[in-house]
Structures are given as structure tokens and as C-alpha cells.
Amino acid sequence: MTSAPLAARLAAPSGPLFFPVTPYGPGGEVDLDVYRTHVRRGVETGAAAVFACCGTGEFHALTPEEFQDCVRAAVEETGGRVPVLAGAGYGTALAVRYARLAEKAGADGLLAMPPYLVLAGQEGLLRHYREVAAATALPVIVYQRDNAVFTPDSVAELARTDGIVGLKDGLGDLDLMQRIISAVRTEVPGDDDFLYFNGLPTAEQTQLAYRALGVTLYSSAAFCFAPEIALAFHRALRSDDEAVVHRLLDGFYRPFVELRAQGRGYAVALVKAGVRLRGLDVGEVRPPLQEPTEDHVKRLAQVIERGYAVLGEEGGK
Numbered sequence: 001m002t003s004a005p006l007a008a009r010l011a012a013p014s015g016p017l018f019f020p021v022t023p024y025g026p027g028g029e030v031d032l033d034v035y036r037t038h039v040r041r042g043v044e045t046g047a048a049a050v051f052a053c054c055g056t057g058e059f060h061a062l063t064p065e066e067f068q069d070c071v072r073a074a075v076e077e078t079g080g081r082v083p084v085l086a087g088a089g090y091g092t093a094l095a096v097r098y099a100r101l102a103e104k105a106g107a108d109g110l111l112a113m114p115p116y117l118v119l120a121g122q123e124g125l126l127r128h129y130r131e132v133a134a135a136t137a138l139p140v141i142v143y144q145r146d147n148a149v150f151t152p153d154s155v156a157e158l159a160r161t162d163g164i165v166g167l168k169d170g171l172g173d174l175d176l177m178q179r180i181i182s183a184v185r186t187e188v189p190g191d192d193d194f195l196y197f198n199g200l201p202t203a204e205q206t207q208l209a210y211r212a213l214g215v216t217l218y219s220s221a222a223f224c225f226a227p228e229i230a231l232a233f234h235r236a237l238r239s240d241d242e243a244v245v246h247r248l249l250d251g252f253y254r255p256f257v258e259l260r261a262q263g264r265g266y267a268v269a270l271v272k273a274g275v276r277l278r279g280l281d282v283g284e285v286r287p288p289l290q291e292p293t294e295d296h297v298k299r300l301a302q303v304i305e306r307g308y309a310v311l312g313e314e315g316g317k
Contacts (some may be wrong), residue, residue, distance in 0.1 A: 006109045007165045007193045009083050013048030016220035016230045019056040020092035021272045024283035030066045032073050039077040045227040050074050054111050056221050056268055059087040061286040068101040069244040075106035084209045089113030092128050096135040103136040110140045123155045133163035137139045145170030152183030166195030178213055201267040204233050205253050225274030229307045252307030259299055265289040273297050
């Protein structure tokens with residue numbers, strides 16, 4: 001854990017936000033050595049933060065013990081160079097348990113996942129996230145998606161809650177996001193540090209739209225297997241080089257998103273296949289997720305090759 005405030009460290013990231021996959025060995029066990037290599041390479045390549053054991057990291061498939069081991073390994077490998085955040089989810093009691101395990105492992109913050117399965121009302125959701133935030137000293141980013149969708153007034157309440165520092169949007173309703181941002185701005189005056197993230201799968205594909213709302217932070221699953229492309233895209237966004245942004249969207253991100261749409265769970269399984277294609281054996285996904293088909297893996301290799309070709313064309317200009 002580092003002493004600098006998390007919100008300040010994330011507000012203007014120097015590179016993509018890295019959501020590493022969780023490697024498994026031949027017997028299905030977590031491979032911490034490969035995980036350390038994966039995290040270390042990501043940080044050395046230019047990641048601005050590590051989000052350990054979140055969606056791309058198969059949080060749902062990890063035991064509490066595996067979770068804590070992975071978070072601790074991520075903290076040790078980053079060595080304080082960038083912040084490490086960890087997932088926390090399920091029902092309130094388990095989410096609190098995971099939050100405390102992450103704190104013991106040295107994490108700098110939490111990404112609070114939606115509660116397990118239930119469709120709760122706004123007051124119930126607020127109570128859940130307040131209890132998670134109160135359980136540790138770690139700053140909390142709330143993940144809006146699926147069964148955890150908030151009204152603008154509820155997000156204003158989250159912004160008033162001690163310990164909650166941001167909202168990650170995995171829903172994609174830009175009208176709602178605009179109203180949320182407006183509500184926090186007007187109803188929680190002085191809280192200009194509240195963070196907003198584009199958390200859609202392959203967020204680069206929608207980041208121009210989010211950026212128009214003032215949402216500059218986004219998760220990058222592509223950084224796991226194509227870090228140079230993700231870095232180039234991030235730099236182009238920061239420098240307002242829309243020509244490069246459009247070429248990378250057209251040559252890499254759109255084809256990848258269209259391939260991702262061919263299978264359920266591919267937001268994780270296809271990313272993991274991409275990491276293997278780039279030379280790091282991170283194993284397969286755990287059930288209930290399933291591996292991409294052989295044809296889809298071949299197509300993924302072609303998408304990656306084309307993405308790097310576009311990047312090379314950019315470098316030659």
C-alpha cells in the first residue's frame with residue numbers, strides 16, 4: 001500500500017488501467033509465478049494502475065485464499081510504483097470479507113462489484129456499498145452494471161459516503177451517465193475529486209463518447225495482450241490525435257469487439273487466449289466460462305497481427 005491518495009493517483013493516469021488475467025496451471029491451480037510475471041510486465045510496459053482479481057481476473061472463480069494470494073503478489077510486484085486495487089463482491093458479508101483480505105494483502109483500493117444475483121432497490125444497494133466502504137480504510141470505486149444500476153440521486157449519496165471515491169460504469173447508458181455527473185456536480189458541491197470510469201468491455205471502443213461527457217478514465221482489457229496498441233491509443237486520446245484513434249479503432253478494436261461478440265464470456269476468455277498467443281501461458285478459464293473455439297483463436301491472432309501492423313504504419317509516419 002502507498003501513502004498518496006488514490007483519487008489523486010488515478011485522476012490523470014500516465015497509461016492504461018491494467019486488469020490482469022489470473023493464470024492457472026495444468027492442474028487448474030492458480031499459478032502465482034506466471035501471475036507475477038504478467039503483472040510485472042504490465043507495470044514495466046506502462047500501466048498506470050493494476051486492478052487485481054476483478055472481472056478480467058475471474059474474481060467469481062477464485063477462493064478467498066487464492067484472491068488474497070493474488071492481491072499480495074500484485075502488490076509485491078508493483079512495489080508501490082502504481083496503485084493496486086482489488087475486487088470485492090457477492091453479498092454484503094462476503095464483500096466485506098474480501099475487502100478486508102485485500103486490505104491485509106496491501107491493496108490501495110477496492111473495486112466493489114455488483115451484489116450476487118439479487119435485484120435490490122436503491123436503498124438496499126446504498127446500504128450494501130456503505131457497509132463495504134466502512135469495513136476498511138481502503139478507498140472504494142463502485143461498479144455500476146447488471147443488477148447494480150443507480151439513479152443520479154443514489155450516486156450523489158455514494159459520493160457523500162466516506163471512503164467511496166468513484167463510479168465505474170459498465171452499463172453504457174450515456175444519458176444516465178450525464179445525469180449522474182450533473183447530479184453529483186450540483187448536489188455534492190466541492191467534490192470535484194469524484195472519479196468516473198468507462199468500464200464497458202473493450203472500453204476503448206466507446207471511449208470517445210465517454211470522453212465527451214468528461215469521463216477520461218477507462219479500463220483496458222486489451223492491455224493484457226496488446227499493451228503497445230493500448231498505450232498508443234491512450235496517448236492518442238490524451239493528445240487529441242483523433243486520426244490515430246480512428247485508425248486503431250478501425251484496424252484493431254472494432255474487429256476485436258466483433259469477434260468478442262461471437263461467444264458468451266469472451267470478454268474474459270478471448271483476452272486470456274490473447275495473452276497465450278503473445279507467449280505467456282496463463283492457462284484456460286475456469287468454468288462456468290469456456291474457451292474460445294479454435295477458429296475464433298485463429299481469427300484473434302489475425303486481429304492482433306493487423307493491430308500491430310496498423311501500429312507499425314503509425315510509427316513509420
